[in-house]
Amino acid sequence: MRRFFYAISDDNNPSETTYSKLSTLPIGASVELTESIVHHWCRVLRANIGDQGVLFDGFGGEYQVQLQAISKKHATVTLLAHLDTDRDTAVLTKIGLVMSRGERMDYAIQKSTELGVTAIQLLSSHHGEVNLKPAQVEKKLAHWQQVAIAACEQCGLNRPPLILAPIAINDWLKPAATAKPINVETAVSPMVATMSQDTYYQALLQPANLRLQLSVPAAGQPAMPKALLTTLQQTAPYIELLIGPEGGLSDEECAQAANVGFEPWQIGARVLRTETAPVVALATLQALVS
Template sequence: MRRFFYATGSESGTDVVNEKAVTYPQLSTLPIGASVELTESIVHHWCRVLRANIGDKGVLFDGFGGEYQVQLQTISKKQAAVTLLAHVDADRSASVFTKIGLVMSRGERMDYAIQKSTELGVTAIQLLTSHHGEVNLKPAQVEKKLAHWQQVAIAACEQCGLNRPPLIIAPVSIEDWLNKPVGSDIALAISPMMAELSQDPYYQVLQQPADLRLQLSVPAAGQPAMPKALPAVLTQPSPYIELLIGPEGGLSDEECRQAQSVDFESWQIGTRVLRTETAPVVALASLATLHALSQ
C-alpha cells in the first residue's frame, strides 16, 4: 500500500478549500473509524497523479508514532477524505539517535545525502556553511531550499517505512553551530510543516548534550580509526551521537580546532577519501552495525 506523510497543525497543514482554512489534527487524537480530510499534497499525489479511486487503501503517518491503515472514502476536485481502519504500532527508528552537522553541497549530491541519511534513520540534519563549502544560500533562498530538503527527507520516509521524519535545520556557519548553546529552539529553524512535530518527546533528545561528538576526518597519519570513547557509548541502549561532516575540500584547520575545542573527536573511517554525500551513509551504517554488535 502507498504510504503518505500527514502533516499536522495549523501552520504546516493548512489548505484553503472553499475559502475556509483547514487544520489537520494529530491522527492519534481520532478514533478508529473516523473520517479524515487529506492534505493538499496527499490529494495531489494519491488522487491526481496516481489516480486513486474510492475504496483504495493506503497508509498515513504523522510522525507522532506508528502508522494508520486508511481507505479512501470520498474524492472531489479539490478534496479527498479517508476512513481510519487501524493503527499499526510500528517503530522503525534507528537504535542510535544521531544529529549530523552537514556542510551543504550542490544539487543532487545534497539531495542524495539527505535521502540516504533518512533511510538509515538519522534524527536530525543541521545544515552548515564552511570556509571550503561551495554553497552559501542568500536569505531569500533559505525558506525554499529548507522546504525542498525537508520534502526530500519525507519522501524517503514514505519509501523506506520510517515513521519519524528527521528534522532538517536551517543553515548556519560551522562556527555559529559549534558555539550555539545546547537546547536552542529548533522549532524556530525548521520548515513550518515540522514545527508541531518537533515538540514531540521523541525529538527532545536534540535539546540535550550528545553522549559523543565525532568529526569525520580524511585519512591521515595519526588519526584514530576508532575514537576511544565510541565503544563504551555504543553499549548504551539508545545513545545520542553528533557527527560533523565537512565539504569536498574538507574542514579548514581553524574549523577543526574549533570542533576539537567543543569535544569533537576525530573519526577516520577506512583508508579512502569519502565524498561528502557518501560519508553520512558510511558513518550511520557503521554506528548502527557497531551498536548492534555491542548489545
C-alpha cells in the first residue's frame, strides 16, 4: 500500500483546513487529507474511492486508511486500523553535516533517513561548498525536509528525521556554557514544526552520550574509539556525528571539535566522500548495536 506523511502543520499549505493528530481520532473516523496527499495520491496516482493506503504523522505508528470521497481539491479517508510501530533504530543519532551541492546533499539526507538518523544539523564551514543566503534558507530547508519525508514514505520509517536550519560550524562547536540553545521548533521547516515538539525528539536537547568526528585515515589514530561499544550497550544511547565537506574540516575546526569532546573515528583505510560517510557511519552503528 502507498504510504503518505500527514503533515498537521504546514504554513506552505494554502488550505485553511485544520488537521488533527491522527492519535486523537477514533478508528472509523473520517479524515480530511492534506493538499499534498490529495495531489499525489488522487491526481498523480489517480486513486479511486475504496483504495487503501497508509498515513503517518510523525507522532508514532501508522494508520491504515481507505479513500471515502474525492472531489476536485479535497479527499477524505476512513481510519481502518492503527499499527504501533516506528521501525526506528536502537540508537538515537544526530549528524552535524557540512552542506554540499545538489544531488550529493539530497543523497546524504535520503540515505541517512533510510538508515534511521534522528536529526541532521546543517552546517557551513571554512572549506564547505555551500553558504546559503538568508533568503535561500526557507526554500532549501523545505526541500531537504521533503527529501527526508519521501525517504520515510518509501522505507517505512514513521518518525521522520528533523532537518535543522544551517548554522556556522564554529557556532555549533561552541562549549555548552557559551553556546546559544537551539529552538528546535523554529529551526525546522513548518511541515514538521509541531511534530518536533513531541517527546521523542526532545532527547536531542540533551547532551549526547558520545560525540564522534568522521576523520580521514591517519597514522596513530584508533580504528574505533574505545567508548563506542560501551556507549552502544546503554539503553537508547544518543550519539552525535560530525561530517565535514569534500575539502575536509580546517585544522582550527578539528581542534574546536576535539575541545568539545568529539573523538576521531576513521572507518577503514579509504577516504570517504561527504555523502558516503553518513551512510557508512550509520550502517556501522546499526551493525554494532544489533
